[in-house]
Amino acid sequence: MVTVCGDPCRSGRRRAANARARSARSGRGCAITSGSVALDEQTERLGARIRSFRQARGLTLVELARLAQLSHPFLSQLERGQARPSMVSLERIARALGSSQIELIAAATDDLVPGEGDSRVSLVRSMEGPQGPFGGGEARILVHGEVSFIPMEFRGSNRSPGEFYRHDEDEFLHVVSGRVLVDLADDGEFELMPGDSIHYAGGTLHRWCSLAEGDYHLFIVKERRFGS
Structure with missing residues (x-):
């Protein structure tokens, strides 16, 4: 499910472009329907992880689309961080990959956990964890x-x-x-x-x-x- 970013007025196109540029500089990202800019860092990581899982399973984009009953163009955008899946779509993708929604989400957010890096120790407190x-x-x-x-x-x-x-x-x-x-x-x-x-x-x-x-x-x- 994608949130469209922009101004409905033609005169607002420049403002929308400037907003995207400011958002990219600040690292927040901006939701879009097409183009080369990721929606946000987490969405970009999620797409990269789905691509990694797909390649590890030896599946092409077309094959994954068929198994998940989703469109090939949508999955292509998703893997590039240019689309955000609904929970229903993510469940279909996870099943097709032999994974789960929580595993895909966790894999996409792990690198955002402060202080993890290449540490040999992983500590998860009682109220923490994806x-x-x-x-x-x-x-x-x-x-x-x-x-x-x-x-x-x-x-x-x-x-x-x-x-x-x-x-x-x-x-x-x-x-x-x-x-x-x-x-x-x-x-x-x-x-x-x-x-x-x-x-x-x-x-x-x-x-x-x-x-x-x-x-x-x-x-x-x-x-x-x-x-x-």
């Missing part, structure tokens, strides 16, 4: 930067498992609270109680839901096989 949609609930990523695994705290209350997910990376689940049904398609269904854990290899179809009323709480670790 948060957003993941599966049928909300997840919080518990690490910053390029690491070999992605630990997440997950909370959900969905009683329906929804659609299956599949990605190339291994994944590990540990139930902190609640009763959870983990459905691995042909590999079986598993009822997990607090303290139970399950691991499944990359490429396994998977989904999960609550077996009781109320929320459930998971600790998830997902393998990361490629970086930026």
Whole structure:
């Protein structure tokens, strides 16, 4: 979803151009519908990360557009930082890439975290970490930067498992609270109680839901096989 920047009056074109120039100098960016200037730094990083994920999966833009059911021109603009996706579009892209909205958003914002850089240590306090949609609930990523695994705290209350997910990376689940049904398609269904854990290899179809009323709480670790 793109916010248009400009003046509806023809006499305002110069003012709009000057505003874009001032915005670029200040580092804030400006939302546009076309051109060579990124909407903002975060959008530019998000586009670059989507391109990185796509190339790592060996997909062309046309192939990703088909899998995500989005237009090729839109994805091309998105990867160049010239368009901002809606949450629905980002979910489609994430599914097509075997990732998630929160992983793409976190990857796009990690470099904006003060003091991270090339540090060997990543500290995430209790109220910190990127948060957003993941599966049928909300997840919080518990690490910053390029690491070999992605630990997440997950909370959900969905009683329906929804659609299956599949990605190339291994994944590990540990139930902190609640009763959870983990459905691995042909590999079986598993009822997990607090303290139970399950691991499944990359490429396994998977989904999960609550077996009781109320929320459930998971600790998830997902393998990361490629970086930026």
